[in-house]
Amino acid sequence: MEKLLEIKNLEVSFQTYGGTVKAVRGVSFDLHKGETLAIVGESGSGKSVTSQSIMKLIPMPPGHISGGQILLNGDDIVPKTEKQMEKIRGKEISMIFQDPMTSLNPTMKIGNQITEGLIKHQNMSKQDAKNRAIELLRLVGIPMPEKRVNQYPHEFSGGMRQRAMIAIALAANPKLLIADEPTTALDVTIQAQILELMKDLQSKMDTSIIFITHDLGVVANVADRVAVMYAGQIVEMGTVDEIFYDPRHPYTWGLLASMPSVDSDHSADLAAIPGTPPDLTNPPKGDAFAARNSYALAIDFEEEPPMFQISETHFAKTWLLHPDAPKVEPPEAVKKRIRQLSSTFEKPVLVKEGK
Amino acid sequence: MAKYIGKRLLYMIISLWMIVTATFFFMRIAPGNPFASEKKLPPEIEANLNAHFGLDKPWYAQYWEYLVRIVNWDFGPSFKYKSQTVNDLINEGFPVSFLLGMEAIFIAVAIGVLLGIIAALKHNRWPDYTAMIIAVLGISVPSFIMASFLQYFLAIKMGIFPVARWETFMHSVLPALALASTPMAFIARLTRSSMLEVLANDYIKTAKSKGLSSGVITVKHTIRNALLPVVTYMGPLTAGILTGSFVIEKIFGIPGLGAHFVTSINNRDYTVIMGVTVFYSILLLVSILLVDIAYGIIDPRIKLAGGKKGE
Ligand SMILES: Nc1ncnc2c1ncn2[C@@H]1O[C@H](COP(=O)(O)OP(=O)(O)O)[C@@H](O)[C@H]1O
Ligand code: SF4
Ligand SMILES: [Mg+2]
Numbered sequence: 001m002e003k004l005l006e007i008k009n010l011e012v013s014f015q016t017y018g019g020t021v022k023a024v025r026g027v028s029f030d031l032h033k034g035e036t037l038a039i040v041g042e043s044g045s046g047k048s049v050t051s052q053s054i055m056k057l058i059p060m061p062p063g064h065i066s067g068g069q070i071l072l073n074g075d076d077i078v079p080k081t082e083k084q085m086e087k088i089r090g091k092e093i094s095m096i097f098q099d100p101m102t103s104l105n106p107t108m109k110i111g112n113q114i115t116e117g118l119i120k121h122q123n124m125s126k127q128d129a130k131n132r133a134i135e136l137l138r139l140v141g142i143p144m145p146e147k148r149v150n151q152y153p154h155e156f157s158g159g160m161r162q163r164a165m166i167a168i169a170l171a172a173n174p175k176l177l178i179a180d181e182p183t184t185a186l187d188v189t190i191q192a193q194i195l196e197l198m199k200d201l202q203s204k205m206d207t208s209i210i211f212i213t214h215d216l217g218v219v220a221n222v223a224d225r226v227a228v229m230y231a232g233q234i235v236e237m238g239t240v241d242e243i244f245y246d247p248r249h250p251y252t253w254g255l256l257a258s259m260p261s262v263d264s265d266h267s268a269d270l271a272a273i274p275g276t277p278p279d280l281t282n283p284p285k286g287d288a289f290a291a292r293n294s295y296a297l298a299i300d301f302e303e304e305p306p307m308f309q310i311s312e313t314h315f316a317k318t319w320l321l322h323p324d325a326p327k328v329e330p331p332e333a334v335k336k337r338i339r340q341l342s343s344t345f346e347k348p349v350l351v352k353e354g355k
Numbered sequence: 356m357a358k359y360i361g362k363r364l365l366y367m368i369i370s371l372w373m374i375v376t377a378t379f380f381f382m383r384i385a386p387g388n389p390f391a392s393e394k395k396l397p398p399e400i401e402a403n404l405n406a407h408f409g410l411d412k413p414w415y416a417q418y419w420e421y422l423v424r425i426v427n428w429d430f431g432p433s434f435k436y437k438s439q440t441v442n443d444l445i446n447e448g449f450p451v452s453f454l455l456g457m458e459a460i461f462i463a464v465a466i467g468v469l470l471g472i473i474a475a476l477k478h479n480r481w482p483d484y485t486a487m488i489i490a491v492l493g494i495s496v497p498s499f500i501m502a503s504f505l506q507y508f509l510a511i512k513m514g515i516f517p518v519a520r521w522e523t524f525m526h527s528v529l530p531a532l533a534l535a536s537t538p539m540a541f542i543a544r545l546t547r548s549s550m551l552e553v554l555a556n557d558y559i560k561t562a563k564s565k566g567l568s569s570g571v572i573t574v575k576h577t578i579r580n581a582l583l584p585v586v587t588y589m590g591p592l593t594a595g596i597l598t599g600s601f602v603i604e605k606i607f608g609i610p611g612l613g614a615h616f617v618t619s620i621n622n623r624d625y626t627v628i629m630g631v632t633v634f635y636s637i638l639l640l641v642s643i644l645l646v647d648i649a650y651g652i653i654d655p656r657i658k659l660a661g662g663k664k665g666e
Contacts, residue, residue: 057563082569090566103557105576106656107583116575117565152655168565 004073004175004208005031005054011067012046012053019281023049025232026068031176036202036209038219038240040255041229044277047212050229051178054210055093056085072176091121094169098181100161104153110137110164111149114171121172136167141197159190163197170201177202178210183218195222216259220244225313228252231277231288238314245339247330248308248316248348250295257333287319295320295328308348311341321348360648367640374636375425378629379418421629430630435622441630448612449634451521452604455611456596458527459534463592467539468585471546472578478551486543493540498599502533502606519608530607534599538592542585550581586650590643597635 012024024046031037039047052058054070056077069076072092077085097103105113114136115129124132130149137145140163153161162182169177179198183191199222202209211222219226219240226243228236228251236249247253254273275292278284284291290300297319308321319325329335402411412420424431430441474486496504509529510518516529553559554577562576563569600613608614612631619627651657 055564057560086566086568088566089564095561095564097557097561099557103561105558105562105580107580107654108576113561116562116567120566154656165561168561171565 002033003030004033004035006071006074007050007054007068008071009068010050010053010070011065012049012058013064013066015062015064016281021280022283023063023232023280024053025280025283027229027232027234028068029227029234029237031208031210033175033208034202034206035225036211036223038211038213038223038226039229040213040216040219040226042273042277043214045229046232046280047214047229048180049232051095051180051210051212054176054178055089055095056080056082057089057095087121090117090174091172092174093176093178094172094174096162096165096169096177096179096182099185100158100165101185103165104161106153109150109152110156114149114164114168117168117171132171133167136171137164139201140164140167140170141193142167158186159193162186162190162194166194166197166201170205170207173205174207176208176210178212180212181214182211184213184215191218198222216255228255231283232280233288233317234315235289235318236316238311238316241341242311242314242343245337246310246314246341246344247334247338248310248314248321249318250293250320250330251289252316253330253334254292256337257331297325307351309345309351310348311343311345313343315351316348323347360644363644363647367637367644370640371633371636372422375422375629375633376418378632379421382625382629383414425633430633431626433619433624433627435619435624435627441626444615444627445612445630445634448610448615451609452600452611452613455527455530455534455604455609456593456600458531459538459596459599460592462531462535463539463542463596464585464589466535467542468546468582470539470543472550472581474543474547475550475554475581476573483547486547490540490543490547493536494544496536498533498537499602499606501536502530502603505529505533506606519606521607521609521611526607530603530609533606534596534603537599538595542588542592545584545588546581549584550577553577553581556580583650583654586646586653589646589649590639593642593646594639597639 007030008028010024010027011022014021014023027046027050029037039050041047049058049063053065054072054077056065058065065078068078070078072088077088080088104110111130111133114133115124115126118124118129118132119126122129134145134149137148142148142160142163148156148164153164156164166182182198183194186194195218198209198211201207209222211219213219223240225239226237227234228243228249230251236243236247236252238246243252244256247256251273258272273292278288278291284301286299286301286303287293287296287305290296293300299319305317305319305322307315307317309315310321320328330338421431428442430445433439433441433444436444470486470489474483477483493501505516506518506529509515517523517526518529520526559572559576562572567575597613600611601617602613603609604611604614605617612634615627616631618624619631
C-alpha cells in the first residue's frame, strides 16, 4: 500500500501566559491510501492539535510546530507558507469539526458554503459549482437538495448540518479527510447514521480518513488501525483487532475498561480512569501516565519508557513490555476480551529511536 | 412581513399616544408659564392671551383638542414667536438637523467600523492599541468638550474649518465630528469585540480549511457576521445623535431643530416643546422599526414574526 501521509516526531507547543504548553510531544504515524486511522484519547490529549497541525490550522501564534515533519505524498508541509497551504487545504486535505452547530457560517447559504471551495480549487463556473453542490448534498443523504442548497444552516437539524459539513469537506475530492469527533455533538441514532455515511462515502471515493474520537466504542466500526494518545504522545498503536483483543498499554486497558460494551453483563465493572491528565506546561519526569497508573513501576517515575513493537503493526510505549518488567495482568474487564493473535511476535522488540 | 409591520405600527401609535399624554401633563405641572416675564402683564391682557391660545379651557378640553390636532399633523402656533407655527419651525429646522445627523451617523459608522476591523485584525498589536485609545477618548470625552477642542484646534489655531455657523459643507464638518465622536468610539469597540468573537468561531476555521485566502475569509465570513451587532446599535445611535444635536447645534450656532428645542425649553414655549418632542419620538420609533426590518433582512436566522416562513 502506498503511503499518503507520514508524520515523523511531530512536536507542537503553545506559548501561553502560564508558560509553554507542549501539546504534542513527538508523535509519529503513517497513513496509507484508502485507510482509516482512529486517534483515541481523553479530552486534552492533543488529538485536535495533532490533526489541525496536518493542515496547519492551529492558531500561530500562540501555536508553533516546534519539531518534526509532516510528509504529504513525501512532501514536507511544515515549512510551507500560508499561500502554499491554501492550495492544499480543501483540495488535498479536508476537515470536519466536532460541532455542526457552530462550524457552518450562519449567514451564508449552505450551497454557497459548498461552492466556495469548488470555485477556488476547480475553477468551476458558479452554475456548475451549484449543480455539483446539489449533487453532493444528494450524495450525503440530504433530501430535496435542490431546495436545501438555498437554505441557511439554521434551517438544518444537527445531523443534517453534519451531513452538509461532510459535503463541504468532500467537495473538491480530497485525498485525506480528517474528522475531529464528528459525532460527539450528535445524539446516538444520528451518530450511527453519520458513521454509516462516512464509511459508505469512503468506499465510494477512496479517501483516507483520520477519525478522531474520545470514544473507543465507535472505533471498532470505522477504523482499520487505532492510535491511542495520551498527554501529547501516542502510547499504543495497532490494528483494530490488536487494540481491542490484545492491548498492551495500561492506558488502553483503562479506556477499554471504561467502555460500555454490549456483551458485558456486569456493568458495575465500568471504571473511568482515576485522576486527570498531567499539566503539559511541565510534563512530569518519567512516564506521563505513571501517576494515574496502578501498575506503575519505580522506573516509571524516573525515565520515559521507549516504544516496543509487539507485531508488524502493533506498538506500545510502556515499561511493562521490557524483559525485566514483572508480569502483570490487565483488569478483569479487559482480560475477558483478550485473544491470541497470530501475527504477534514471540517477544516484544525494542524500537530504536529515530526509526 | 406586512402583518409584522402593521403590528409594529400599531404599537408605535400606542407609544406615541403615551408620549403625547405624558408630555402634555408634564408641561401642565411644570412651574411658570410662557407669558411670565419680568414685566407683569395686566390681568386683562393675560386673560386675553390665555383665551387666544385656549389656555382658559378645562384641561380635558385642551388635551382632546391637542390630540385631534396632532392626528392632523398640526402642532399649533408657537407661544413665543407670534407669526410662526410649530410646523413652520420643524419644516425649517429639521432639514438642517437631518443633514447634520446624517453626516454624523455616516462618520460614526464608517470610521467606527473601520477602526474596529483594523483593531481586531491586528489584535494586541499597535494598530489595536491605537484604535482603542481613540475609542476610550471618544467615549469618555463628552461631545460638548470635544466640540470646544475641535473649535479651538482645527478652527481657531489651524484655521482649517470655520468655527461656527451653517453655510457651506466645511461648516458642517466640525459639528458632525463632535456629534459623531462618542458613537464612533462605541461602534469601534463594538465592532472590534464582535470581530474577535467571530474570528474565534468554528466556522472561520471551516472557511480556512476550505483553502480560502485570509482576505476572502475576512470579507465574506468575518465582517458580515461581525456587523450584525452594529446594525442593532443603529437604533440607540439615532437616539444619541438626536439628543446630542441639541447641545452641538447650540454650540456651533446651527439653526436646526435641536437649537430651537433648547430655546423653546428656556422660553417655556409649550407647543414647541410638545410638538418637537412628539416629532422626535416619531423619528426615533420609525428608525427603530427600520433597523429591525434591516436586521431581519441581513440575518437569515431572524424571521420577523408574522412573516411567511421560508421566503
Ligand atoms: N490555542 C491554544 N492555546 C493554548 N493551548 C492550547 C491551544 N489549543 C490547544 N491547547 C492545549 O493543547 C492540549 C491538547 O488540546 P487538544 O488537541 O484540543 O486536545 P483533544 O483534541 O485531544 O481534546 C491541551 O492541553 C490544550 O490546553
Ligand atoms: S511505562 Fe510505566 S507508568 Fe507508563 S504505562 Fe507503562 S507501566 Fe504505566
Ligand atoms: Mg479535540
